[in-house]
Amino acid sequence: MDTSRSPLEATGFSRKLAATIIIVYMIVTLIPITWMVATSFKSVDSAISYPPEVFFEPSLEGYVNLFTNRSRQPKDYLDSLPPPDTWYEELVRSREMVITGPSKFLPRYSNSLIIGFGATFFSVFLGSLAAYALSRFKVPLKDDLLFFILSTRMFPPIAVAVPIFIMYRKLGLGDTHVGMIILYTVVNLSLSVWLLKGFMDEIPREYEEAAMIDGYSRMQAFFKVVLPQATTGIAATAIFCMIFSWNEYAFAVLLTQFNAQTAPPFIPTIIGEGGLDWPAIGAGTTLFLIPVMIFTVVLRKHLLRGITFGAVRK
Amino acid sequence: MAEIEIKNLHKSFGDFVAVKNSNLIIENKEFFVLLGPSGCGKTTTLRMIAGLELPTSGNIYLDKEDVGYLRASQRDIAFVFQLFALYPHMNVRNNLAFPLKMQKLSRSEVDAKVLEAAKLLRIDHLLKSKVSSLAGGDRQRVALGRALVRRPKAFLMDEPLGTLDAEFRELMCLELRKLHDDIDATTVYVTHDQQEAMSMADRIAVMNEGVVLQADSPKVIYNKPKTKFVANFIGSPGMNFIPINEKISPSQSSIKLLDSSLNIPEQKEGTDSNENFLGVRPENLKLVSENGVKGNVFGVEYLGSRKILTIETQLGNIKIRVDSDTQVNINEQIQFDTLNNNQIIFDGSNDKALQSEFIS
Numbered sequence: 001m002d003t004s005r006s007p008l009e010a011t012g013f014s015r016k017l018a019a020t021i022i023i024v025y026m027i028v029t030l031i032p033i034t035w036m037v038a039t040s041f042k043s044v045d046s047a048i049s050y051p052p053e054v055f056f057e058p059s060l061e062g063y064v065n066l067f068t069n070r071s072r073q074p075k076d077y078l079d080s081l082p083p084p085d086t087w088y089e090e091l092v093r094s095r096e097m098v099i100t101g102p103s104k105f106l107p108r109y110s111n112s113l114i115i116g117f118g119a120t121f122f123s124v125f126l127g128s129l130a131a132y133a134l135s136r137f138k139v140p141l142k143d144d145l146l147f148f149i150l151s152t153r154m155f156p157p158i159a160v161a162v163p164i165f166i167m168y169r170k171l172g173l174g175d176t177h178v179g180m181i182i183l184y185t186v187v188n189l190s191l192s193v194w195l196l197k198g199f200m201d202e203i204p205r206e207y208e209e210a211a212m213i214d215g216y217s218r219m220q221a222f223f224k225v226v227l228p229q230a231t232t233g234i235a236a237t238a239i240f241c242m243i244f245s246w247n248e249y250a251f252a253v254l255l256t257q258f259n260a261q262t263a264p265p266f267i268p269t270i271i272g273e274g275g276l277d278w279p280a281i282g283a284g285t286t287l288f289l290i291p292v293m294i295f296t297v298v299l300r301k302h303l304l305r306g307i308t309f310g311a312v313r314k
Numbered sequence: 315m316a317e318i319e320i321k322n323l324h325k326s327f328g329d330f331v332a333v334k335n336s337n338l339i340i341e342n343k344e345f346f347v348l349l350g351p352s353g354c355g356k357t358t359t360l361r362m363i364a365g366l367e368l369p370t371s372g373n374i375y376l377d378k379e380d381v382g383y384l385r386a387s388q389r390d391i392a393f394v395f396q397l398f399a400l401y402p403h404m405n406v407r408n409n410l411a412f413p414l415k416m417q418k419l420s421r422s423e424v425d426a427k428v429l430e431a432a433k434l435l436r437i438d439h440l441l442k443s444k445v446s447s448l449a450g451g452d453r454q455r456v457a458l459g460r461a462l463v464r465r466p467k468a469f470l471m472d473e474p475l476g477t478l479d480a481e482f483r484e485l486m487c488l489e490l491r492k493l494h495d496d497i498d499a500t501t502v503y504v505t506h507d508q509q510e511a512m513s514m515a516d517r518i519a520v521m522n523e524g525v526v527l528q529a530d531s532p533k534v535i536y537n538k539p540k541t542k543f544v545a546n547f548i549g550s551p552g553m554n555f556i557p558i559n560e561k562i563s564p565s566q567s568s569i570k571l572l573d574s575s576l577n578i579p580e581q582k583e584g585t586d587s588n589e590n591f592l593g594v595r596p597e598n599l600k601l602v603s604e605n606g607v608k609g610n611v612f613g614v615e616y617l618g619s620r621k622i623l624t625i626e627t628q629l630g631n632i633k634i635r636v637d638s639d640t641q642v643n644i645n646e647q648i649q650f651d652t653l654n655n656n657q658i659i660f661d662g663s664n665d666k667a668l669q670s671e672f673i674s
Contacts, residue, residue, distance in 0.1 A: 206399035209366050212386045213393045214460070215416035228403040 062279025127192030199233025
């Protein structure tokens, strides 16, 4: 019998099984994303060709179409124009069109960034204050309060769409950045309070007590000693909040139109403009993926620690 | 440094009374230990001195100033926690500098004070290290450094050696005491470990169930305990209590024990109760060949320099300390007698020691 290996270590077979399951899962989840990214670099024709092209000549047509508004022109008009200045104008001309201006993608995208990061910041900030209070102080009816906070998550947020729609119209918050940030913050708060309270409970009180004895007020102790130790929890919570606010579609459709419209309700409207422009949609969704991806990768090491936090006493 | 006075200090958490009307005076430059079993209120008392808990009633004077209801940050004291509470996101230098940053000192002053404290504790080579990379003893030193860097009026320590291993604990006991003397500190130290208390303290206050039972020097606490609880809690094993069924009157100097009579120190107080106790330490008993109290050896514990015998007698189980080379077997019939006149009579009605020639 081989006794060189610890009995707690996995055997060769179970390792292989685990690896196989992970690889299959990866293929299932990554194929649609790969296809989407590939489509964004195809030309309109190759995107809809049958059988589908796995190998193709890359083109930036999708991205050009995403960022511009174009109009189709007769051939003799196009010939009368001076030669195109830029590569993207040339690309558009070759499709017998001219660029009439920038599309709304960039403003919609920046709306998404402002609202997404804004809501994430406030959810985490307010959530950590509430979580700290619930973790440390005698709050009257604490358990009921915590349950109430959780209960706001028990129905789908869209269930209250109609009252919120009416409320926002009366308050003048419809189609504003502030309105959307408030809405997403509120939806996320229950999650962030609960997650962060768990993390705050794990931080020994001695740290802030030491700081208070060292001459700091409780608020200073919270910011200088407690918060830095809750970074793990804050990172994990921020990712969850960010993913929700970034992806949210239903409220965005309902409450925003021009000024504060985010990317999720905007991207499908690309479909309507002059036929099914799959490369442009692919480009829009690919760009839409990037910020959350970067955000998650940056906070990844905290997230991993966050999931295992408290499992083993430090 | 300063004197600390506690007057009628009372603390309750709902129905639970943690500290009952306690009075203590901790002298300037004194190493004062609060000793007691867990839940006796010693840590609560310390936390009230620190300002981490507010008293239900009563006063705490630090240097004659009433600080009982002030915030911790306004009291100018330092606290060393059992788990050190070093800030894990800062290196050693920043941990030491943290209390100074609140004092609006210039950067060079802060650096100088940090270095001075670090040198005193011999951790100056560790200043740039991460706290998490330190060994237990060095963490302990950093925690002490953070306490003394500000030169506060008093040091409060809550079982600071509790997490160290035994060998290191003895070393730190010596170091702590030396440090205390070197910087002329006033220290209040909480522990449940009587050896720590005995070896370091100028005075020990023994607490139980929220009450300060006795505050005296280690020698007095050990030899002349004022209550049965103190007598039993201090010493390992604790004092033997032999029930005596007679009323004690002042100037009495012997008692009846089974069939014989036993000399005791001349009593200065009497009792109303007929059920009292004779207290005698295991080392104040000896084995004899005749005329002693007869008993059966129930257990023998070998402890290197000594043996502890547990003897089953008609008076109950009695513990005796003998030399480690004494040959005794389990179930052997033996006799024992008192070695000297250091017995204490405890009043059965209130468990208090009676005053006598020996104890006053």
